[in-house]
Amino acid sequence: MAETAGSRQTVILTVDDDPGVSRAVARDLRRRYGGMYRIVRAESAATALDALRELKLRGDLVAVILADYRMPQMNGIEFLEQAVDIYPSARRVLLTAYADTNAAIDAINVVDLDHYLLKPWDPPEEKLYPVLDDLLAAWRASDHKQVPTTKVVGHRWSAQSSAVREFLARNQVPYRWYSCDEPEGQRLLTAAQADSERLPLVITPDGTTLVEPAEPDLAAQVGLATMPTEDxxxxxxxxxxxxxxxxxxxxxxxxxxxxxxxxxxxxxxxxxxxxxxxxxxxxxxxxxxxxxxxxxxxxxxxxxxxxxxxxxxxxxxxxxxxxxxxxxxxxxxxxxxxxxxxxxYRQLEVPGLAPLTGCGVYYGSALTEAAACSGEDVYIVGGANSAGQAAMYLARGAKSVTLLVRGPSLSASMSHYLIQQIEQAPNISVRTGTVVEAAHGSDHLEQLTLRDVATGQTELVDAQWMFVFIGAxxxxxxxxxxxxxxxxxxxxxxxxxxxxxxxxxxxxxxxxxxxxxxxxxxxxxxxxxxxxxxxxxxxxxxxxxxxxxxxxxxxxxx
Structure with missing residues (x-):
């Protein structure tokens, strides 16, 4: 079993398969640390891992993990090896008998053990509390604090992941994005026991997990109103x-x-x-x-x-x-x-474009993607105000921004003040009389074929980012x-x-x-x-x- 308190505090977790020892450890921890930390007690390694996964999904912090060495099915070192994947910054303590000290010393290298304690630890004022005081002080000094927020784990080039991020951003729902290829993304997938082939994964602040969520389900889980109160x-x-x-x-x-x-x-x-x-x-x-x-x-x-x-x-x-x-x-x-x-926005009907929508090709500003465009070459299709505003915004970080305009100039569809700003921006260029003929790429946009309207000549350019504003x-x-x-x-x-x-x-x-x-x-x-x-x-x-x-x-x- 695992015992938890209801308040949202930083956690100290202890696991021991002996119920008497488990209760004794939790009792001593609560006596000293119960006012500042939430004490979570588990009586098996499997139960403790489940508790850690739940805490991870909820966004709770775990400061210290104390594990008994001699547990059936999974010993303390094996448990800590898995626990460190979920909470890498938590301090790790192994509870051992005198005969197991060699194993504890070996664990220092295996799981980067912070300390091992010999049982019994009485009196705790001399043998337990000084050790934990130092570990907690070290933990507090490290940069690990999290703010409870919605988490999104997905593929970098995924239309559905992009759509979820855009939905949350436009509805003013704070969230953090994790690529499934980075360590923290992998830890969250492990904690949720999720399939990396079915993404995005959304984890709400209360630990609820949503796999490939539809917008109505996502809205309801992140606190947006979806049901009328009256008829x-x-x-x-x-x-x-x-x-x-x-x-x-x-x-x-x-x-x-x-x-x-x-x-x-x-x-x-x-x-x-x-x-x-x-x-x-x-x-x-x-x-x-x-x-x-x-x-x-x-x-x-x-x-x-x-x-x-x-x-x-x-x-x-x-x-x-x-x-x-x-x-x-x-x-x-x-x-x-x-x-x-x-x-x-009207869809741009050219060969190869539809499969790349959300994977380098976006309709509208897709402001959640702006940061990823830093230092990149960006193409914008359209010549009205929305295209001009996007060009000015993206030009702050992009290496270059190219406006592709079918007509002979911007003056017919764009406000004068925007035209002036674009002319003064050193990394924005305007190609009039130019249209996109085709898009190329496997899992994301890689190249565009551009065609000159007047001459019919085509040109192949490298491109990973294109934003489309072509009428409504x-x-x-x-x-x-x-x-x-x-x-x-x-x-x-x-x-x-x-x-x-x-x-x-x-x-x-x-x-x-x-x-x-x-x-x-x-x-x-x-x-x-x-x-x-x-x-x-x-x-x-x-x-x-x-x-x-x-x-x-x-x-x-x-």
Missing amino acids: FYDLIVIGGGPAGLGAAVYGASEGLRTVLVERSATGGQAGQSSRIENYLGFPDGVSGAQLTDRARRQATKFGAEILTAREVTGLEVTGSSRGVRFADGSVISGHSVILATGVS APLTDWLEGTVTRDPRGFIVAGPDLTIGGQEPSGWDLDRPPYHLETNVPGVFVAGDARSESAKRVASAVGEGAMAVMLVHRYLEQS
């Missing part, structure tokens, strides 16, 4: 970008029972931006992550619920009720809905047959619905639709998902606020 709301906001967060802030602050539903992470495309410099009120710029975090905290302060990792698959209209159906079949309903689903596709397919969309999939609203003097399809009210109202009364759209919207953070936030004003008008007349 019916005044306002359901779908999408957590600037428009959705703006709507949630204004809706909740004005007394509406508000829930925001986000399929992955709040912030949308803006949340992935390394620096937004033309947003009102931030003359020195603000990162998308900072802006998102402030908006999310502001929304929750006013009482808005935020559900993460919930995919919406349908919109249901039942009388005055508007229902939102999730992928798992559950439904929440409300008086009104604001569609702020935003857009996603609206996330509105799930609204097919319910909400009117334009030929590109963007949602049509307000006056655009009545062009030609005809009533919108399905409209049954005497009044025309409000400015941001769709063809379904009480369902509004805000931000990038709206047809002919400005595609700017400021306008998205403004539309979110305006949509809430129109929701109030709708509710007053319903």
Whole structure:
């Protein structure tokens, strides 16, 4: 058996197969060290190893391990050999009889033993405590302290590992990354008894392990809200970008029972931006992550619920009720809905690229990968603001950044201030009239074939990193047959619905639709998902606020 206390303290572990000796050791340890350390007692080597693995997964620290030499199945030296793989910085003590002193001396070389104690150790004030006092002092002086946090173990070039890291980072969940090839990654895999062929492995602060987790399972285990607290709301906001967060802030602050539903992470495309410099009120710029975090905290302060990792698959209209159906079949309903689903980056359709997505090829900034780009050559595909912001951010550490732009210049799609910054950056170059023809690599990106649009000539370049920003596709397919969309999939609203003097399809009210109202009364759209919207953070936030004003008008007349 293993005895543990419930408090989260640094651990001293003792293992002895003799119950009487085991209790005596634990008694003496608690008498002297129980106020500062948690004493864990085990009566077999196997049980002690299980306890160490559990402590490792929970992120607890182990300062000293005391093991009896003569234990069946696994003696003390064999036990310490395995224990040191789990906690290499823990001080190691072997309890021996006089006849076993030669074995104890040999163990100094085998397991780097710190000390051996002869049994019996009475009185402990003379034979036990001085030894442990010195070992604990040495342990405290070493740089080993850990902060309880989520741990991710995975392959360096793994799309799924990259996706998990990006999900945690964008949801402001602190985590530490361990490659499965480094010693600590191997120790965590051993502690979790995990298969290195099934990664990533996620270990939460309480020691829960998740293998190849789906986003809903991961969200639930790291403390993100995934389940609504009510069945019916005044306002359901779908999408957590600037428009959705703006709507949630204004809706909740004005007394509406508000829930925001986000399929992955709040912030949308803006949340992935390394620096937004033309947003009102931030003359020195603000990162998308900072802006998102402030908006999310502001929304929750006013009482808005935020559900993460919930995919919406349908919109249901039942009388005055508007229902939102999730992928798992559950439904929440409300008086009104604001569609702020935003857009996603279009996929670059070239040979060899799809298998390398997440393995050197990324859509959006993928800021978790920025540190790994230090000293490397980076390629960015696209010529709009998001591409320019990423170029400036990555250029801080990268050896070189090359912008690949299909058009003849940046001026048609990028803000003037960004063009000026790029021109002044010594390690950023712009290749206009250039497209990616193919991508090459086995387990990660290794080369790109580039083609000159004007001449058709191709060039093969070495490349391990490419970030793609090539326009946006609206996330509105799930609204097919319910909400009117334009030929590109963007949602049509307000006056655009009545062009030609005809009533919108399905409209049954005497009044025309409000400015941001769709063809379904009480369902509004805000931000990038709206047809002919400005595609700017400021306008998205403004539309979110305006949509809430129109929701109030709708509710007053319903």
